[in-house]
Amino acid sequence: MEQTGVPGDDHAPDPPREGMPDDYVIRVLEHPGQVSPSDWAQLLAAEAAQGRVAPPFVTPEYLAALHDSGSATPATGWGLQLVTLWQGPQLVGAAAVYLKAHSYGEYVFDWAWAEAHARHGLDYYPKAVVAVPFTPVPGPRLLAVSAVARQALMDAVLHTVQAQAVSSLHLLFAHPADVVAAQAAGLMLRHTVQFHWHNRSPQPYRDFEDFLAGLSQDKRKKIRQERRKVADAGVRFRVREGRAIAAEDWAFFYRCYERTYWEHGNAPYLKPEFFAQLAAAQPDHWVLFVAETDRPIACSLIAINSINTCDSGQKGSEYEPRVAHGRYWGALERVDCLHFEACYYQPLAWCIANGVQRFEGGAQGEHKMARALLPVTTTSAHWLAHPAFAEAVDRFLQREGEGVAQHLDALAARSPLKRTE
Numbered sequence: 001m002e003q004t005g006v007p008g009d010d011h012a013p014d015p016p017r018e019g020m021p022d023d024y025v026i027r028v029l030e031h032p033g034q035v036s037p038s039d040w041a042q043l044l045a046a047e048a049a050q051g052r053v054a055p056p057f058v059t060p061e062y063l064a065a066l067h068d069s070g071s072a073t074p075a076t077g078w079g080l081q082l083v084t085l086w087q088g089p090q091l092v093g094a095a096a097v098y099l100k101a102h103s104y105g106e107y108v109f110d111w112a113w114a115e116a117h118a119r120h121g122l123d124y125y126p127k128a129v130v131a132v133p134f135t136p137v138p139g140p141r142l143l144a145v146s147a148v149a150r151q152a153l154m155d156a157v158l159h160t161v162q163a164q165a166v167s168s169l170h171l172l173f174a175h176p177a178d179v180v181a182a183q184a185a186g187l188m189l190r191h192t193v194q195f196h197w198h199n200r201s202p203q204p205y206r207d208f209e210d211f212l213a214g215l216s217q218d219k220r221k222k223i224r225q226e227r228r229k230v231a232d233a234g235v236r237f238r239v240r241e242g243r244a245i246a247a248e249d250w251a252f253f254y255r256c257y258e259r260t261y262w263e264h265g266n267a268p269y270l271k272p273e274f275f276a277q278l279a280a281a282q283p284d285h286w287v288l289f290v291a292e293t294d295r296p297i298a299c300s301l302i303a304i305n306s307i308n309t310c311d312s313g314q315k316g317s318e319y320e321p322r323v324a325h326g327r328y329w330g331a332l333e334r335v336d337c338l339h340f341e342a343c344y345y346q347p348l349a350w351c352i353a354n355g356v357q358r359f360e361g362g363a364q365g366e367h368k369m370a371r372a373l374l375p376v377t378t379t380s381a382h383w384l385a386h387p388a389f390a391e392a393v394d395r396f397l398q399r400e401g402e403g404v405a406q407h408l409d410a411l412a413a414r415s416p417l418k419r420t421e
Contacts, residue, residue: 026156029082031067032060039091046145052175055139056303057132061281063096069274072133077101083160085153093144093153099126105269107136107363108172108380128161131172134269136363137325138173138378142181154181171381182381190380190397191404195373197348197359208349219370219416226337227345233335237346238290243283250279253288253299256330289346298331300342321357344371375411
């Protein structure tokens with residue numbers, strides 16, 4: 001396995017794993033645009049053929065927007081190293097690896113690990129993460145044409161970061177196939193909990209009222225009360241899909257997004273140029289919900305794997321399930337329960353009307369269970385360079401994993417769904 005273009009690598013590459021083709025070449029790039037669009041398209045098509053339909057967050061357009069807008073760059077603590085794997089002229093694997101100077105924007109928290117390193121006089125930063133910046137959405141992290149290529153890519157990523165003397169490597173919100181490759185490479189697993197809504201199967205919900213009928217009486221009553229408060233305040237919603245989201249809609253969205261961050265005492269992670277670039281490069285992946293009285297007052301933005309099936313009047317299929325991801329929201333005025341309406345009830349109603357099979361609500365938030373978003377396990381994988389710290393973290397993860405399992409059992413007992421005898 002030949003290796004080229006690895007910053008600071010003075011060592012020979014690791015030998016190929018048993019059964020791995022020995023003609024793989026590793027190239028480390030600094031921008032997704034250094035790979036041709038046709039090579040990216042073939043790689044994503046191969047992923048889809050394996051049943052791993054990539055969400056919009058692992059596309060070159062999304063990664064490029066993060067970089068080009070200045071949202072995720074070395075200046076903000078996110079130094080991209082795009083590890084690519086080639087077999088002759090064919091791109092057979094790619095992983096977005098970031099060298100991090102901090103732990104912000106990841107949503108799998110390792111601040112205690114950094115503090116422990118500091119107490120012992122060791123540097124935790126820089127570290128390496130395989131993740132989508134500011135995006136706690138599970139999905140493929142090791143894009144590859146096959147299981148063999150995926151394992152080779154995992155080994156290449158690990159070798160690349162080890163050659164740069166980082167403290168650790170973290171593969172965040174990984175797809176199960178990536179987890180298999182990470183375990184084979186010796187990484188430790190960590191489990192966290194998110195909350196996702198699933199459409200009814202095999203017979204999807206007819207409408208929002210049909211969905212409510214499947215909830216327990218107290219949850220059904222609570223949701224209706226919350227929606228009534230918003231309606232009684234004179235708030236109505238305007239929905240814009242894909243290319244129908246106008247430039248002024250994006251501008252209003254950013255005002256709301258930015259205001260909400262500042263109200264919580266933080267500068268927004270993402271810059272307006274990021275959303276402008278997405279609107280131009282991948283417009284069909286976004287749905288915007290705008291709350292209005294006599295003027296716009298709030299909005300929420302969700303991402304979907306594709307809006308084209310909706311435009312053609314087709315529902316999602318078992319071959320390409322339609323998935324929506326709740327991403328951002330903001331408000332210029334306060335209205336009781338407006339957050340729930342904008343971020344959950346409006347998107348869920350849209351998902352039901354458009355044949356979406358799953359709506360992912362983002363990181364954390366047990367309050368989402370009352371809105372019928374149920375707990376699911378997400379997985380990350382970790383490697384630490386220091387043997388003593390790796391051993392300590394391994395023991396910690398075993399204890400934490402037991403706690404997560406118990407927590408899931410407790411959450412299951414609080415299901416909002418109507419009990420069937």
